[in-house]
Amino acid sequence: MRTFTRALVLTLSLLLLSVRVSQPVCVEGLSDTEAVLGKPMKLTCISCLKREDIKSVTRVTWYYQPRHDQSVPIYEYADGPRELESWFKGRLQWLGSKDLQDLSLRITNVTLNDSGSYVCEVFRQFEFDFFTPSTENRRVIPLVVKKTATRDPTALYSEVMMYLLLIFLTLWLLVEMVYCYRKISKTDEAQAQDAVYS
Template sequence: MAVGLSHPVCVDVPSETDAVLGKPFKLTCIACMRREEVRAITRVDWFYTPKEDGTLIPIFQYMNGRPKEVEGPWLKRLMWSGSADLQDVSIRIRNVTYDDAGTYHCQLFRQFEFDYFTPSVTKTKVIELKVKAKASEDPTALYSEIMMYLLLVFLTFWLLVEMVYCYRKISKSDEQSQDPATNYLAIPSEHKDNQAAPVCE
């Protein structure tokens, strides 16, 4: 039986849009190739558009197999976060500031290498980024914490009930074990008193 090598599954997921001030943030850009066995030349251009302006500002580039930072305010603030097979062509902001809020464009160009022709495809993904002062509460984590406390209270109550039940059971067992001994000791004493009583004729 022949076993072939399996290729990693590519899932096109949207990027998160809420960044936290002072924290790193990944701008996710997934571009799945339908035929992984076909070689392709890939180029990725990242652009930023401020909220008050519609100008596309180049901020990062991937070309000829190498990531390349672009001169300007974004220099040394971005890093490549893509995969080796270039299905994932994401980048990461090292330290988010309020100025990072705005629109990001991930522009991908692929030129496929077939025997007789070289078709190409261009894709663009847009990410609207918002910057918050602190991370918002995760409702799932909050519900989990509440359930944990409720479970702890229930287990404490159950343990208390079990302790009271066991204490009463042990106390009742001790009383029952003491009664026969008391009766046993009391019978000879009563019998002795009866023997010592004078017989009336």
């Protein structure tokens, strides 16, 4: 028994030493493309750093492009977030992270005129000893503003399946209860008959 306990403690110790501390992972996701009139809308722009240990200077510029028109800069992040002069003034909110991998914006109180394309342009300059390479990324987010939210068919299917599952489980529980009740009744009858004949 002592050998087994020692082996178990040794194995657990090795497992604990081999496990690394978990670190957050950056995942580049897609932004929603439908907004509801009068509601807030998050424009998601995520630009992951391949190597977080290298220092970089990041500059982000958000543009709005109405249909078939020229794009207009609406928001900028260089040394800090700054809202630019546009008809969005007072309705944009910075949702970006401190490490500047999440560079998202929120539009509060969406109007019908907010339909169009939004461009998130990310410029990064990396700092090495004698070499300063740079990268530039562009993400285009087409946005359509609707008067009411459309119902996602997946949500409807999952809701129907949930209710069907609840009905099935309730009926199964009822059948189990009846089965257990009958079994207990038969056991009680058998014990009563044994008591009579004894």
